[in-house]
Amino acid sequence: MAINFTAHEVKLKLKNRxxxxxxxxxxFAREGQGLKNLHYVFCSDEYLLQINQEFLRHDTLTDIVTFELGEDPEVIEGEIYISIDRVEENAKKFQVTEEQELHRVIFHGALHLCGYKDKSKEQSAKMRAKENEAIEMYFDIKI
Known part of the structure; x- marks a missing residue:
């Protein structure tokens, strides 16, 4: 189970890797998902916008893009691209620390790979609850 973190032309403040x-x-284990390989790429708004346009045909800024790469549905392989620019802006907007917002997005991508969606209001609420649960467990806090 390889998990890798890469910074692409941004400074990465990732503690306790x-x-x-x-x-x-x-x-992944709690969600009953096998994990083979997961690669996080931390990047700029500009870089993630290019990915969003090229692969998803979306012309908008976003904080995260998640790709499932594996062929075996029982074992997850994926790449998760995270915009550090969006994380910093959203931390201010939601009045949380940049570290907490970064981890929320990291967990959000993992949850997508576990099968959680966020297209509908109901899906978004469930995703947010799972994110909060992960934040609370990771940081040993109550949200």
């Missing part, structure tokens, strides 16, 4: 990798593995 080993703790985070262990937690992500546990998240």
């Amino acid at each position: 080993n703790k985070l990798k262990t937690f992500i593995r546990e998240l």
Whole structure:
């Protein structure tokens, strides 16, 4: 189970990488999902916009794009692109620390790969609840 973090032309402030990798593995296990390979790429708005346009045909800024790459539905392989610019802006907007917002987005991508969606109001509410649960467990706080 490989989990990798890469910064693409941005400064990455990611503390306790080993703790985070262990937690992500546990998240997949709690959700009953096998995990083979997961690669997080932290990047700029500009870079993620290019990905959003090229692969999803969306011409909007976003904080995250998640790709399922595996052919075996029993074992997850994926890439998750996260805009550090969006994380910083959203942390201010939602009045949370950048570290907490970064982890929320990291967990959000993992939850997408576990099958959670956020297209409808109901799906978004469930996704938000799962994100909050992960944040609370990871940081040992109550939201």
